[in-house]
Amino acid sequence: GAQAPPAAAACEAFVVTVTISAHGHVAPVVSPPSFAPFQLIRRTSRPVVSLTPAGDPSIRVEHRYVLTTERTGSFTLPPFVAELSGVVARTRPLRIEVQSTPSAAVPRIIARAPIDVDRAVNFHAAATPDTVYVGEQVQYEVAVFLSEAVRERMRRSPTFFPPDIPGMLAYELPAARGEPPRRQAAGRCFDALVYQRALFPLQAGRTVIPPAQLTYALPLGPGIFSREENHELRTASVAVVALDPPENGRPDGYLGAVGNLAVESHVDSPHGRAGDPVTLTVRVAGEGNIKLLPRPRLQLPWASVVAHGERVTVDSTSTRVRGTKEFDWLVTPRVSGRVVLPPVEYPHFNPDSRRYVLARSDPLQLEVEAAPLARMDTLATVARLTLRPTYRGPLGAPLHAHPGIWVLALAAPVPAIVGAARRRRRSRQAVLVSVAQQLEVLGDDHSPREVRRRFVAALANRLRLDAGVFTRAGAVERSLRRSGVTRPLAAEAERFLRVLDAAAYGRDDRLAGADPAARTARRLYAAIDSEALERWELGPVVSGGAVLVLSVAVASGALATPAMDRAEFDRASHLYETSSFVEAAGRFERLALREPQAPDAWANFGTAAWAAADTAAAVVGWQRALRLETGATDMRLRLAALKFERAGSPGAVPSVGVTPLAAAALALWLLAWMAAAAAPARGSPLRAIAIAGTAAAIMLATFGVVVDERLKAGDLVVIRHGTSLSRSPAISARRDARVETGEVARAGGREGGWTHVRLDGERSGWIPASELVSIARAARRAD
Template sequence: MAAATAQPTFHRSRLVIALALLAALMAQDTTALSPRARAMLPQFPPPRGVDVSVVTRFSTDTAWIGEQVELVTATWFRRELRDRLRRLPSLRAPSLSGLWSVQSQSIPVVVAARVVDGAIYDLFISHQTLFPLGAGRIVAPPATLSFSVPASSSYFAPENRRAVSSRPVTLMVRGIPASMTGALDGGPTARAMQLTWSTPSEGLRVGVPTLVELVLTGEGNVTLWPAPGVAWPPGVRVYPERTDERPTATAGRLGGEKRFRYTVVADSAGVVTLPPVRYAYFDPSAVRVQVMTAGAVGLPVLAGPAAPSRDALAVQGGMAVPVATRIIDQAWWLIILLALLPLLGLAWRPRRPQPVAVHHPADPEVELRRLLKTPVEAGPERVAGALRRRGVRRDDAEAVGGWLGGLIRRRYGIVPEAETIPVPGVLPKVMELLRRMFVVVLLFPLAVGAQGESAVTRYRAGDFAGAMREFEALARQVPQSGEAWRNVGAARAMSGDDVGAAAAWLRAFALVPRDPILREAWRQETLVPADVRALAPTVPASRDELLLLALVAWIVAMWAVRGRHRNAAVAAGALLLGCLAVVLLRFGQGMPGRALIRPGAQLRVSPHPSAPVLGDIAAWSLATLQRGGTGWWLIEAPDGRRGWIGDASLAAIDPVAR
């Protein structure tokens, strides 16, 4: 009778436990888990006879180069043991090389719970989405779970460290068949790709820059999709623009859209036919090379608008940083030492010659990326653009970009490993130029010219909007270049943004106040209000130049005091105090962060376009930047009001970190 009574009680307890597990799982947030990783859950059955188990698996045993693969680490943890832990366990996922990691769930999530022999086990999952970059055998090292178990229920009881590791797993990566590499022509590994032209419905106008796009969509690693080759027709000037990527995921399979943008300027009226563009890719599902073509598109070219009434402002290429600014930034320690020498009475002593380090030749690609400061994932187009911005000729930059493209194709298995990629003859010359620039930057050199050649060309051709984008990119790259901000101001003024032009010129004045081109542009801009013109410095010296002049005055004053030259000491002391006073005044003016307000700006309660409006702000108002968010700034208006404003509604004068 007792046994008969215990049996229903046992089943009822099992039912209660099952209902509790169901409620717990319904409350879990498993939306972060990829559907492809979730489909692998049946491959991880709960353990028996152990408290903790760790298992790692690839979503497939074999894959093609560039094909998406999931690496899932599953941890079964007995709940009774986990509840006893004082600290959360730590999981070290496998660290792999030779694969491109696009997406990962680094923090394990609970996705299931099971009852095994009367004990509850929770399943924790972490996963990585990977793309193999080369053919061969890839071994994922063990994943390790570390945790500490208290020796007893007492709070002061010691803890016993434990670690559980998974077994290593292997992925075999197959290279693209040699019979297909010729037809592939450097294309990516992807699925269901489409390529189309995106053009303006109104066509083109003579001399007016117009944006056209090649839109590439499909499934795969969007970042690794190379740019298609386009044979542009005669009679147009083409300027490549920034590439836009929009990754998406469908049922856990990554893909998306990549837009290759070009600014096209037609030279004469008529019809311009955008050529058909061929694009090949390897489809791992069909194990064949698929070729798609964007059809030719004819665009009418209408007569251009009348020439603008105002003359174009002068611009010059270059991104020179003033010598004084370089000294202050790079050799501040030397300035402090020189300032202390008169007080400490230090004497120069001969120094022993330092041993010269022997330079061992490095990998050309690694050395090139180190000098350019570009990441390893930067494509050939980005590297070629970085070379152009550093003054390298277009032909040399394109040759280096083509060489990098060959290396990437071989690394991804599109070119056989045995085939060597010859180093272009211009590479040593380019590397030597970059090394000289690198050393010169460390030693606060003179100006580096020819940085904005492409932007200047577009500006002089009348493409003021395109030149403005390039000048702004150069100014962001070297924010201490007065010439860069001067050119930004000229391009903004010719594009109709007078407020932005004034802000850029005021920033340039702080760096190169005696620049003749800058002063002439400032004089010609008659729309700037008088209160904004008053912000330009009256003393024709930058803050860094005044600091160096104050240092010289300090050294001369101390020398004069020691030599009992009273008049010289008084004159040097007065110069020192005057320089320091101007420096402190300018530092105080720019400390809060100032910005000019563009027309149509509105203050909002919060950083969102749908947030309530606090009121309008008059154009040309001088606002103070408080703090920044993504695309928004919290500002204080001249009348004391505080609120949020979009980036496009203001033009910053002083550099302020968000």
């Protein structure tokens, strides 16, 4: 008998089953009819031999035919024919209704992508819509269309490599379940494999999405062990244009939220007590880029309000990304009685309706009881850290930052260099004397050539020049002038040498004139020797004055200390004592940013932020204060009290500062060069002390550079809120290690709005950059 489904969809595969039974061990031969307009995808047979109750063998064969067609309508399959030993059997005809492929839940790229039927594999990408507002969702789809022939030949699925998309936040969307959808084109059917991402532009402008890549392999022959040939395809680039939400109609208080959103709020308890905080939670839910929704603004005249925490839940199981984001505040009433929490307003731009919407929560009522006096007194003292009472202003620049220190370090080798030059000069005296003696013993009867040779040699030794320099006209006069010889004497020596040249290399080797050449040479050399200066004596005479001027400048700079703003410091301290922690922290922070080298401002900023329940800001303040004063015991103890601040963590602060190391290095450097200046000879013990001191000074200076880089904390950041690190820069990526609020991490590379961080315990991963605050040295900021 034959069986088939009464209805099928175009381009969808269906199965026709033919079952034949016969006596004996031999299976009947089945002749299938023409399957037109259907195409045969594959055929399988499964024979089963069994024994009848009488003990006779019988065989039963099930044939399965997988068919498909791109045509629609009602079609009839003719009977299947089976033959065994001259006996023929036929099945009944099968009628099948082929309907159009259902279009529900089919990605748009399947219907819109152009198909080249001459290609066995088509690969396309699309982004819809191609023009959106910043924060509006873009559907990015990549589809590979496989012809039936290729699909049958493939031994494994193709490999897809998605592109890196800069400037956009990406969510992976789920793949379609069940059989892949099919596309019909020019009478041929193609299986479609679709990859989908939800993208959210982070800034206005045109973004080009790079091509996606696909690799697949096809066997070269029909055999199971035949070699495979690899193929690679790329899609075209896709462009998306992001626009800022319109200025027209933008409400006051708009913070950049985009989506279709709703707001609700609740408190953890409808009853409270003055001075005791209650938790207010505002829940923003809907469609959009939920992860990056900004915190609503909240001000209550009858209570202090401190932002506390955030929680995000993202649902990307459908094609539209939606979810919820909850914001917590600690609300501390300052009055008693029935108070009203007004509706929380959340202005946002709805890209579907292209207009601004003001979402509001319902108002809430809170019954606040009056606190006993004892309780109110306790509130001002319990769990409150002490402030630094005195503002000392900004610390002076570290030792190595003073130009005078570098001048002193550069001047230290000068005595040793001068002493060595003098010793070399004394050693040269013997050479000069010997050369001068050769000039003295010249007789009046020596030839001009011999006089010239000895005179030039004496000048070259005295001036420490090469004798070949004097062969050029005017060279002797210029060299003598540079050595301090007067102009008339230099000119006379130049003329005399030219006369010697003419006599030595001319036809007549005799000199005209009354004085013999040897006597003139001796007279000129004696005059030049008395006037010429040594090289080390030719330095600028203003060197001492320059050193003096630099020293005065350094001293003046040290005296020009910025005025200390004690009044602002005292006002912030008073606010802290009256439990206005948030305002106190703000004043301390502004003072610290004006004077980044003021450790007292940073220390009190951290303490006030801690009292205001802002752990991340507290860690930043204490870290910066301790890095300015590495010996500050109060800051080191407060950081050590945090469970995640331990030795070996990225936030560990060296116990020694740069100034002691620089002072020790400078002292060793000066002592080493003093020993070098006093050393009489190379074998002296002072020479060994000088070498050892110089090496130790260089090692200390190098260590100081390393410590200074650690204290700068250029790559250190603090986690704003506890979360889990992502394996990749995407919200839907798998989460691994947990980080806590206030932990110090080392920041690495950045991609879009994400930063890669590393912490102790071999923890690393990606986190939104908005969740990090730097503790690097702050630059001075004017009011």
